[in-house]
Amino acid sequence: SWKLAHPYRMVAHNGEINTLRGNVNWMAARQASVDSELFGNDISKLWPISYEGQSDTACFDNALEFLTQGGYSLAHAMMMLIPEAWAGNKLMDQDRKAFYEYHAALMEPWDGPAAVAFTDGRQIGATLDRNGLRPARYIVTDDDRVIMASEAGVLPVPEERIVKKWRLQPGRMLLIDLEKGRIVSDEEIKSEIATRHPYKSWLANTQLILEDLKPVEPRALRRDVSLLDRQQAFGFTQEDTKLLMSPMATTGQEAVGSMGTDTPISAMSDRSKLLYTYFKQNFAQVTNPPIDPIREELVMSLVSFIGPRPNIFDLVGNSRRKRLEVRQPILTNGDLEKIRSIGHTEDRFDTKTIDITYASNEGAAGMQGAIDRLCERAEAAVAGGYNIIILSDRQLGPDRIAIPALLATAAVHHHLIRKGLRTSVGLVVESGEPREVHHFCCLAGYGAEAINPYLAFDTLLDMHKRGELPAEVDANEVVSRYIKSIGKGILKVMSKMGISTYQSYCGAQIFDAIGLKTDFVQKYFTGTATLIEGVGLEEIAAETVSRHADGFGSDPVLRNSLEVGGEYMFRMRGEAHIWSPDAVATLQHAVRQGSWDTFKDYSAQIDSEAARAQSIRGLFKIRFAEETGRKKVALDEVMSAADIVKRFSTGAMSFGSISREAHTTLARAMNTIGGKSNTGEGGEEADRYLPLPGGGKNPERSAIKQVASGRFGVTAEYLVNSDVMQIKV
Structure with a gap:
């Protein structure tokens, strides 16, 4: 929709502000404590800084405008909102570290993967979050143009016209001063701002480190209550x-445990x-x-x-x-x-x-x-x-x-x-x-x-x-x-x-x-x-x-001991579990004996356990036509079970996140019923898509191959052995 379109007043933003709710809450909480010589008594007319329902970029734009109108330079305000990683950085000079540490009490970081372009009409620049989780590449041409985008080559520029080709690095800033007609480097911007005031002495006067x-001496242990x-x-x-x-x-x-939970909400x-x-x-x-x-x-x-x-x-x-x-x-x-x-x-x-x-x-x-x-x-x-x-x-x-x-x-x-x-x-x-x-x-x-x-x-x-x-x-x-x-x-x-x-x-x-x-x-x-x-x-x-x-x-x-628990492991006095010992034993028995009747017993057990454990899915019931007074649909008018299962596909779980045995079992199951298994980003071993000695398809071959751009490389052999390709951009 139009209200979400970029650019905003001062920024254009690629990414997300993950801390948005907290940032908005803290900005609202500041209302009673903010005092500004520039705004004077009119500052109350500015509240609220951000409105409910706005996008993360709109709220960030509001905060940046608020700071710059309140007296901060554009670069200074951006350094407050999206600071570098300073706390554990032993290579950062002390003046810059003091600047960030002082401002940490003034403004909490607006954190998340972000490449932000910003301008006030006199200066224009861009910065990356401290992790560099969004790409930002730029070129400078011999006719004084600067072109920045998430990918190189967005605009056609002859190679001989390019003076400089580079990218923004995590936490770094690129600034162009339009009035002076020059590019200001990250080092120059931040050194000038960090030494503008004696932040070290301000810290010494205002900060205590616990x-x-x-x-x-800590308080004595309580003896009146056991x-x-x-x-x-x-x-x-x-x-x-x-x-x-x-x-x-x-x-x-932390203790290591298996994924998932089978207990009620x-x-x-x-x-x-x-x-x-x-x-x-x-x-x-x-x-x-x-x-x-x-x-x-x-x-x-x-x-x-x-x-x-x-x-x-x-x-x-x-x-x-x-x-x-x-x-x-x-x-x-x-x-x-x-x-x-x-x-x-x-x-x-x-x-x-x-x-x-x-x-x-x-x-x-x-x-x-x-x-x-x-x-x-x-x-x-x-x-x-x-x-x-x-x-x-x-x-x-x-x-x-x-x-x-x-x-x-x-x-x-x-x-x-x-x-x-x-x-x-x-x-x-x-x-x-x-x-x-x-x-x-x-x-x-x-x-x-x-x-x-x-x-x-x-x-x-x-x-x-x-x-x-x-x-x-x-x-x-x-x-x-x-x-x-x-x-x-x-x-x-x-x-x-x-x-x-x-x-x-x-x-x-x-x-x-x-x-x-x-x-x-x-x-x-x-x-x-x-x-x-x-x-x-x-x-x-x-x-x-x-x-x-x-x-x-x-x-x-x-009287003498704690309740046993039963949240993580099945206990008689504990929480209800869908995967009860009886259900697990029945499944093992069905698989080892290849018994369809025993497997049906297992399915019935799981259904009853799901209802007993009051899982949300287990509480749903199917309403049959006769219960609602409606006419039954003839079986020849609906897809057969054999056709329905061909639409099934597994979730994309990479080999490594689950074992080879589990990964290949999923592939065999899907290939048997005509569905599709998914390799996940990690792909699969090459022997799984080689034909069988008799020339038949390998039952362990996954039909869906994933390509994770920028994370894992792929080969032509891997790609041609897919029925469906999922490319993550």
Whole structure:
């Protein structure tokens, strides 16, 4: 449509801004704290900077125009919006690094694969994102033309007229000054801007690095409430501790598991589910490439800033707002106490701890009022001058129920945004609930700048004390490796969406809600897509109260040990699974004996398990003609089963992502029924499309061959042995 057509006022853009929701939220949150000499009292007429329903490019264009009209040069504004990878770059000069570090507190990166061309009428330029995930090639001709496009040769130019042929590199900028009639190099632009002001001294006056502060004694372990009771109240299971947390603390890596899940979505489950499980992570699709967080470590960053954000139009460093930098967002108990005590030792921050528990006698019905009071207390704290809020559920006990940490965080985050106060305060979560990577990602996505999972630490230290972890790993190392594994996991999740920095991910809300009511989501998780309706606050509160009763009730099964779990492995008291032991055994029996009757038994079992596990597909029923009073369609008027299966094709799973045995089995199956199997981007081994000795077609040959432009090379032999070619551009 016309409103999506490029160029916009100042930019043309190839790519995606993956952090758009967070960027728009943070721009809206700045409204109350922005002050500009140029705009004066008229600045209120500019709100909102971006409108709902605009494209990512339109919102980026709005932000760039806002910054340039507010006093920044065009190149300066672009360096703020799409910064280079500076945090881990040891080769970057110190002036430029200080520039980026100073501006990191002013503006979170607009992150994603992007090649952006920009102009204000006097200058025109282009820049690439820090990963260089979009191509941008250019030539300079002898008659002073500059031609840039995603591919070379877009316009016919005789080779002898070309003076220079080059490409933009990751994070680099090309600028043409039309008034001076010259091309300005990336080095010249950024050196001039980075040395225009004393950013190093401004940083020294406004920045604290948490790791550099003196150690503070962490709070003593609670003795009034047992560890087991607290674990049960927060829904811990034996699977959590043994399958997830133990490998993290031992290896510093997430546990490895198989893909896919055969359990019901949380809204359909008969078991109490944590709120995190209702949110599913988005990931890069189609034109939006993910990042490899291991090989591209240089561009990835877990640096987070806690505290109030400076006035974005403080062009000369007058702001006295301090900011606290942490190298990664998972805080030890000692780190959290450092934050609490900063106000007493450095006189730079005032920290307010707000209890997110409420009286257990209020039950599930009391959660709504507890959330409202929580938001009011947070608003009052900001109005009272506090610039770091710690949301804490440490007061959990027999008489206190904890509001789910994700719900409390999102509610406060969006309440402060609506009140125009969010950029005046940092948000830290001190909770016993989070323990796996997805939990931390959800908290970050809905505004937590740092997280202290104190109960996870208590659990690991207890496991270490009991000898359940390797003796050669001491207690401090157990915590350190767990934090390291969570950090790696967050980077992995960010990279699947093409996001490079925690600062961009924080508040970006890159999730879909599955099985939650729209009004509940829009109130507390504003802007999140709701794909399937389901439960609301009433049901979430009831499940929370149920878990609290598990911890502080009298169930004899839970008296001495955690619930077994059953989320990942089938357990009698656990979650329902479509792939039950009986179903697997029946399938194995059918295949080994070649029994069609046994296979039909297996099919019936799977159908019944799908209904019992309440999978969405399993809940659909076929309505027959006689049930609806309609006339049956004669069989000779519809395609036969033999013809229908010829339309079947497999998903494109590359050899390597699945084994040769699985890959060839899919090909044999499709060739047998007349369908088509797909090689995936990785192709297939040449012996699979060689004819059989008798001259017949090889049953392991895949009919569909994929070509991944720029990723994998192909041969002519590979291409001619295809019935269908899928070329990814």
